[in-house]
Amino acid sequence: xxxxxxQPLRVALCGNPNVGKSTVFNALTGLxxxxxxxxxxxxxxxxxxxxxxxxxxRLTDLPGTYSLxxxxxxxxxxxxxxxxxxxxxxxxxxxxxxxxxxLNVTLQVIEAARHVVVCVNLMDEAKRQGIRVDxxxxxxxxxxxxxxxxxxxxxxxxVLKKRVAEAGEANCGQCHGQSMLRYPPEIGEAIxxxxxxxxxxxxxxxxxxxxxxxxxxxxxxxxxxxLKENMQPxxxxxxxxxEAASRRATETLEKAGQKPEDVVAAVVSASYEAAxxxxxxxxxxxxTSREERRQLRMDRLLCSKRVGIPLMLALLGLVxxxxxxxxxxxxxxxxxxxxxxxxxLSSLLQALGTPEWLQNLxxxxxxxxxxxxxxxxLPPMAIFFPLFTLLEDLGFLPRVxxxxxxxxxxxxxxxxxxxxxxxxxxxxxxxxxxxRIIQSPRERLIAILTNAMMPCNGRFPTVA
Amino acid sequence: xxxxxxxxELGLGESAYVSSLSASGAMQARLLDLGFTSGSKVTCLxxxxxxxxxxxxxxxTVIALRAEDAQTVLCQERGCKI
Numbered sequence: 001x002x003x004x005x006x007q008p009l010r011v012a013l014c015g016n017p018n019v020g021k022s023t024v025f026n027a028l029t030g031l032x033x034x035x036x037x038x039x040x041x042x043x044x045x046x047x048x049x050x051x052x053x054x055x056x057x058r059l060t061d062l063p064g065t066y067s068l069x070x071x072x073x074x075x076x077x078x079x080x081x082x083x084x085x086x087x088x089x090x091x092x093x094x095x096x097x098x099x100x101x102x103l104n105v106t107l108q109v110i111e112a113a114r115h116v117v118v119c120v121n122l123m124d125e126a127k128r129q130g131i132r133v134d135x136x137x138x139x140x141x142x143x144x145x146x147x148x149x150x151x152x153x154x155x156x157x158x159v160l161k162k163r164v165a166e167a168g169e170a171n172c173g174q175c176h177g178q179s180m181l182r183y184p185p186e187i188g189e190a191i192x193x194x195x196x197x198x199x200x201x202x203x204x205x206x207x208x209x210x211x212x213x214x215x216x217x218x219x220x221x222x223x224x225x226x227l228k229e230n231m232q233p234x235x236x237x238x239x240x241x242x243e244a245a246s247r248r249a250t251e252t253l254e255k256a257g258q259k260p261e262d263v264v265a266a267v268v269s270a271s272y273e274a275a276x277x278x279x280x281x282x283x284x285x286x287x288t289s290r291e292e293r294r295q296l297r298m299d300r301l302l303c304s305k306r307v308g309i310p311l312m313l314a315l316l317g318l319v320x321x322x323x324x325x326x327x328x329x330x331x332x333x334x335x336x337x338x339x340x341x342x343x344x345l346s347s348l349l350q351a352l353g354t355p356e357w358l359q360n361l362x363x364x365x366x367x368x369x370x371x372x373x374x375x376x377x378l379p380p381m382a383i384f385f386p387l388f389t390l391l392e393d394l395g396f397l398p399r400v401x402x403x404x405x406x407x408x409x410x411x412x413x414x415x416x417x418x419x420x421x422x423x424x425x426x427x428x429x430x431x432x433x434x435x436r437i438i439q440s441p442r443e444r445l446i447a448i449l450t451n452a453m454m455p456c457n458g459r460f461p462t463v464a
Numbered sequence: 465x466x467x468x469x470x471x472x473e474l475g476l477g478e479s480a481y482v483s484s485l486s487a488s489g490a491m492q493a494r495l496l497d498l499g500f501t502s503g504s505k506v507t508c509l510x511x512x513x514x515x516x517x518x519x520x521x522x523x524x525t526v527i528a529l530r531a532e533d534a535q536t537v538l539c540q541e542r543g544c545k546i
Contacts, residue, residue, distance in 0.1 A: 066497035066498065070493035071490070097524070098523065101524060101525060261488060264493055272501045273503075285524075303510050303513050303519075309513050402528050403512045403513040403514065406517070409530065415517065
């Protein structure tokens with residue numbers, strides 16, 4: 001199945017949240033990317049083009065997930081994409097500092113997709129923490145290419161491109177890696193039982209194992225959705241056979257005491273168990289290091305009643321003070337500079353012989369409003385957001401959310417909403433977008449709806 | 465089997481091994497994804513300022529759980545660590 005040269009390679013990028021997936025995506029694509037939404041789902045998607053040697057790829061950034069089977073919208077999107085869209089290759093991004101939990105999703109992706117390449121990111125951070133990862137051994141155990149990279153500095157990205165191109169163009173019979181997951185015997189039998197009927201309806205080259213697991217866990221609905229164009233009348237017999245086989249398999253499993261949610265549990269347990277085995281053989285952790293103990297002492301201090309809460313109030317107060325009072329200086333300066341340019345602009349337009357109504361429209365209307373907005377809104381934003389980012393990078397904000405969760409829980413909301421509200425003080429649009437960090441749909445909705453009540457930078461001076 | 469307890473009963477700095485989850489549906493799936501699979505070692509690291517969510521270390525990462533969610537994680541073999 002060698003691809004024609006000149007056709008772009010289709011590559012998917014997936015992995016856990018917070019492992020530097022976007023950094024890898026940005027480093028690979030540069031600015032050649034665009035974002036949008038998955039049709040019918042409120043899940044964000046990004047696609048970008050990558051130049052690798054003489055070939056071009058189309059790289060799709062899938063939502064970050066901890067697993068592929070638990071049924072959140074993000075996971076459904078990622079899982080459908082990996083199972084059915086027949087990518088030439090899929091990259092799984094892992095964090096070298098906590099490889100075990102990243103291997104959980106990695107092993108599931110290897111189960112679901114073909115031509116998988118594992119990209120172990122943050123190798124520099126792992127080295128700093130004294131964690132050693134035996135990449136060649138990992139590659140051998142997983143049975144798919146493994147590349148260590150450090151996306152922030154760009155180290156290893158060229159190797160990654162090369163290995164992905166090799167995997168994507170591979171003319172191999174065994175596209176799917178060997179399964180490393182050990183399911184309970186009755187689930188293993190149910191998967192095998194679905195193999196024949198599934199292969200009759202699946203597009204060529206798609207793996208049946210993970211699709212079978214999803215049928216056992218969630219029924220046939222997703223399959224009808226994903227394979228709409230494969231439901232021609234002449235295939236009806238095959239679909240009916242699959243329908244019957246899946247009903248039989250579910251019944252047999254239920255008799256053996258395995259409900260659909262137990263299937264999900266069994267898969268996740270099996271992949272964590274395999275991840276544990278692989279990690280034990282490849283990762284060398286130092287014993288509780290001095291840094292870890294220092295971190296724990298810091299955490300206990302930041303989250304104590306006597307120090308944590310006052311410190312939190314003081315720091316947020318300081319950020320406000322700096323933003324509000326500090327912004328006045330550049331604000332006045334910007335306003336003077338921009339307004340000072342207005343007469344020059346007027347005389348320029350006059351010299352060009354523009355009619356007076358157009359002059360008024362352009363100068364008194366457009367220019368003055370833009371100048372006003374820029375001089376009032378730009379300085380506080382340029383101060384607030386970097387300070388906020390600094391607090392976030394220091395890990396202070398997650399601790400604020402942790403400390404405040406109890407208060408928010410009293411309002412049936414989630415502590416993470418504190419972060420969205422702070423973002424809302426900078427800009428409500430950013431605050432609302434940030435609400436996606438909240439897991440529970442109801443708590444997320446509360447956070448979105450109430451965010452508009454936070455006065456943003458533009459409104460704050462008017463209110464205060 | 466000795467000393468069955470829920471994660472919520474674990475003292476500060478104590479650790480135990482997960483034996484099973486009593487939650488169902490989405491919460492069970494979420495806990496499993498976060499690494500609370502049976503056999504994993506969990507350590508209670510610290511408590512938030514107001515006492516309720518507590519931070520647990522599991523599989524190399526720190527995860528915050530509310531009391532009602534921690535109560536659904538059944539553990540055994542309590543032991544001291546830090």
